[in-house]
Amino acid sequence: EAGVAQSPRYKIIEKRQSVAFWCNPISGHATLYWYQQILGQGPKLLIQFQNNGVVDDSQLPKDRFSAERLKGVDSTLKIQPAKLEDSAVYLCASSLDLPGQGSGELFFGEGSRLTVL
């Protein structure tokens, strides 16, 4: 079974530029998450999708971050314009479970490491 795929693995941009990250979850997983992990910290949830609808985006900085999940499969996370403090690893995860069901185990991709100069 293929895992969660993310690209690019690494991206370096200058502040005020834009960047986009792509995620392809495990086939059949209804729930998709984007997490931000700043160096030395635990991952922080940015947005949760169920199929192609947003379940929770309360921690997404909407003035600069946007995310979509078209057709309930792939997802993109965009940052525009980027700030220095956006330097982090962006982790995509998917889950077979819907809210209230199962254990809630998440399967993570390898992450996209962003450096903003």
Place this chain on the structure above:
Amino acid sequence: AQKITQTQPGMFVQEKEAVTLDCTYDTSDPSYGLFWYKQPSSGEMIFLIYQGSYDQQNATEGRYSLNFQKARKSANLVISASQLGDSAMYFCAMAGSARQLTFGSGTQLTVLP
């Protein structure tokens, strides 16, 4: 709101010895799950073990066991017979009814030869 606290930023253990990584949690959800993930230097998050809040017995997966004390709101990870490959960052996490994982700040484990 959910909160996970890991009070040990770093831990050292001798190869082949056991080590306990601490985790305490707080939640208002009556039903929840507790997880431990391993993150090597390569960056991927590797699932280790899961404990449901209504599970009567402590979870075990090979060399990993979860010491779940519900009244104390603790979910410590025990790694037996440590190996050099166990050196990594370890995160405790919780999922409530919304099935969103909330992570602690992590513990960096170093296994010494």
